Amino acid sequence: MSTKARIAVACAAILVPSVGQAVLDEKLALRESQSAIGRQLGDYRLRDSGEREVRLSSFRGKPLVVSFVYTGCFQVCPTATRALGNAVQDAEKILGPGTFNIATIGFNLPFDTPQAMKEFQSKHGNGNANWKFLSPEAESLAALVADFGFRFEQTSAGFDHMLQASIVDAQGKIYRQLYGDSFNGPQFVGPLLELARNAPRPAGEIAGLVEQIRLLCTVYDPASGRYRVNYAVLIEILVGASVLLVGIVSVTVEWRRRRRLPG
16 A cells, blocks of 8 residues: 555644543554445435535535544644645646535534534635535444544544545445545546546556546546646656656666776
8 A cells, every 4th residue: 555545643632532542553444444445325414614414415426525634633634634625726627626526524523513614614625615514413423434434543632543535436435545644646636537537447457557647638628528638737747757767867877887886
């Protein structure tokens, strides 16, 4: 698994009482997260930052990106949320605005209320109209996080949890799990573009990276409603590959030269 599959030791939360130090089983957390891929999600009831009821099924019809946070976190969750916002902006440049939805769900009940989520959104969201900050129901929280393969452990400092973003297809099935506090282009945009073009592929294919690069070399043209070649991205990839190749050749030549030197 990529080094992006990192476990976040979430920062101190003044709203969480000290209950002793728990330890998150990283291997188990990652295994459960990956096992959720392909799972049909249940239809859970949540509340948005305006206290309105939102059903998870209401997001069907478009791809959906889901992240989990707790509002008492002062560093990791805010950083990951802002990084997600940047990735969303980059994705919309390629896919077009409104092509997918985003939902950030607070898991620390009863503290992650609609009001708390609203404040978290105002501080760390990017103002995207398709991004909802939601509070789940207490009685369905355990089933909700289990459906997403998301695990967390309460600690004396807050929570240990996987830094995870789930990409859900238009039918409500988990398509990909992404990890880390930042999301690069191919990692984030690739799966969304595959879903938007109705061209899903099995996870873990060797050809996946090549396919993601190919997909990133297209851009959505709202005037025609079609995808066209994005030459700017293509040139950036070629230039980057050329620089990398020149660097590898230079290092190899220097290494061989030094080996031929006496002594």
